[in-house]
Amino acid sequence: MYDVIIIGAGIAGTTFASKISKYAKTLLIEAQDYKKEIPIRTNVFPEHNRPFIKEEIDWNNKGIFPSPHTKSNYMSDEFNGVIDSTEFGIPLGNMCYTENLLEKLLNQLEEQGGTFKSNERISKINRHHDYLELINSKGESYKTRLLALATGSRGFDLQRSLGFEIPDHYTGALIHLFGDENKINENLEYNYVFHINPKISTNGPFYFNKGKERIATGFLGGTNESKEAIIEKLDRILKNYKRIQPIVDGLKYDLSATVAGEISKHPIKKFSNDRVLVLGEATGLVTAFFYEGLLPGVACADIATKTIKPLFEKDSNFNQLELKEYDKEVKRVLFPYFKNGNALEYLIYNEGSHVKSLWRLYTELLNENKLARKYIYEAYINQDLSKHNTSNDRYVGEKWFGKLPTLSKITLSPKFFKAMLL
Numbered sequence: 110m111y112d113v114i115i116i117g118a119g120i121a122g123t124t125f126a127s128k129i130s131k132y133a134k135t136l137l138i139e140a141q142d143y144k145k146e147i148p149i150r151t152n153v154f155p156e157h158n159r160p161f162i163k164e165e166i167d168w169n170n171k172g173i174f175p176s177p178h179t180k181s182n183y184m185s186d187e188f189n190g191v192i193d194s195t196e197f198g199i200p201l202g203n204m205c206y207t208e209n210l211l212e213k214l215l216n217q218l219e220e221q222g223g224t225f226k227s228n229e230r231i232s233k234i235n236r237h238h239d240y241l242e243l244i245n246s247k248g249e250s251y252k253t254r255l256l257a258l259a260t261g262s263r264g265f266d267l268q269r270s271l272g273f274e275i276p277d278h279y280t281g282a283l284i285h286l287f288g289d290e291n292k293i294n295e296n297l298e299y300n301y302v303f304h305i306n307p308k309i310s311t312n313g314p315f316y317f318n319k320g321k322e323r324i325a326t327g328f329l330g331g332t333n334e335s336k337e338a339i340i341e342k343l344d345r346i347l348k349n350y351k352r353i354q355p356i357v358d359g360l361k362y363d364l365s366a367t368v369a370g371e372i373s374k375h376p377i378k379k380f381s382n383d384r385v386l387v388l389g390e391a392t393g394l395v396t397a398f399f400y401e402g403l404l405p406g407v408a409c410a411d412i413a414t415k416t417i418k419p420l421f422e423k424d425s426n427f428n429q430l431e432l433k434e435y436d437k438e439v440k441r442v443l444f445p446y447f448k449n450g451n452a453l454e455y456l457i458y459n460e461g462s463h464v465k466s467l468w469r470l471y472t473e474l475l476n477e478n479k480l481a482r483k484y485i486y487e488a489y490i491n492q493d494l495s496k497h498n499t500s501n502d503r504y505v506g507e508k509w510f511g512k513l514p515t516l517s518k519i520t521l522s523p524k525f526f527k528a529m530l531l
């Protein structure tokens with residue numbers, strides 16, 4: 110019998126495994142074959158993630174964090190809205206080779222006596238009075254006192270079978286472009302480029318995340334786009350879209366290595382029930398506008414550990430009432446910051462004819478207004494997101510609204526008003 114079994118070895122599952130295995134007999138199970146390869150990912154890892162992982166991960170580990178994140182470009186067809194951390198102080202965070210981060214956390218799990226099994230899919234879960242029984246696709250079973258579902262957007266059937274809702278989800282495509290370090294730096298000045306073009310998608314951004322010898326790029330599309338269609342579209346964009354040609358120029362990519370998959374957002378109502386916790390993207394905790402998902406992964410893992418540790422000490426039966434503290438704390442810590450993303454999502458991700466001009470004005474505002482840039486900088490580096498200052502977001506919203514031509518002001522004022530209340 111295990112104390113805890115975690116399903117899913119993404120950021121949420123591995124962080125939780127590394128933390129909780131100090132106190133409990135832990136098993137982590139992953140469907141993908143990590144022995145062959147942990148899939149490579151180049152991600153933005155903001156400074157505000159650091160408090161949740163500071164005991165496990167050295168911020169100066171260059172294998173995990175190849176470079177500091179100093180420059181973000183919120184890019185429109187006309188403007189570069191650049192947040193340059195050197196204007197205000199410390200870096201915005203680190204760029205992250207997430208496969209190396211996961212590997213480090215998995216090593217810690219094993220060093221602390223925990224067990225990791227990869228290339229194994231859990232297909233069924235049976236509830237018993239005082240334990241849960243997990244059955245894998247080979248018919249083998251495991252027993253546990255507590256289960257953590259950290260299955261991202263790839264375990265919805267399992268999630269439903271345990272009585273949880275599933276979040277809204279959209280299809281995205283991701284590919285890596287490769288080149289030597291000098292060429293990468295010559296092509297791309299910014300660590301992170303976030304671009305909105307309604308011709309690419311009205312549901313999400315096109316982006317670039319810069320590593321040392323690689324750049325991750327891709328976009329997030331609609332709910333009903335097929336994987337084939339989204340991969341073809343990505344290829345067309347990389348080959349033909351003029352605005353990004355200087356970034357792509359001379360770099361190599363293999364279209365067959367494109368990863369197309371689901372990404373969720375809009376949190377479900379409950380993250381726990383008897384003997385079960387849901388962590389990370391499976392809860393829909395991904396910021397609605399920027400699609401930040403590593404933050405909720407590490408935050409859920411940290412909060413779950415703090416909730417569960419005293420329960421093990423008092424030999425709890427992990428009932429819903431006790432686990433509800435986890436839901437409450439996750440919402441307290443993350444929701445103030447999430448409000449900003451909800452408002453931006455409401456204003457920008459829709460079919461309306463204003464999307465392009467609204468995004469252009471937003472990027473122009475960042476270009477010309479130092480205080481707006483400072484407020485965004487402060488959100489990146491905030492060490493306590495439960496105290497995220499929503500009046501700063503309101504300031505940016507008001508200045509943005511102020512830039513609209515008179516006619517658009519009349520048409521869009523109800524939308525802006527509603528966005529401020531979200």
Ligand SMILES: Cc1cc2nc3c(=O)[nH]c(=O)nc-3n(C[C@H](O)[C@H](O)[C@H](O)COP(=O)(O)OP(=O)(O)OC[C@H]3O[C@@H](n4cnc5c(N)ncnc54)[C@H](O)[C@@H]3O)c2cc1C
Nearest residue numbers: 117119120121140152153230231260261264389390402403
């Ligand atoms: C293209 C793209 C770029 C992104 N860039 C960033 C970024 O720069 N910064 C950022 O903060 N966020 C980013 N995100 C979001 C972020 O990467 C994700 O939200 C986050 O990694 C989700 O972590 P997770 O651990 O919750 O889930 P996942 O990483 O999806 O892990 C879930 C794991 O569970 C396993 N699993 C599922 N079902 C089963 C089962 N039945 N049995 C066993 N295993 C199972 C899966 O194989 C998977 O490995 C990006 C997302 C996308 C799509």
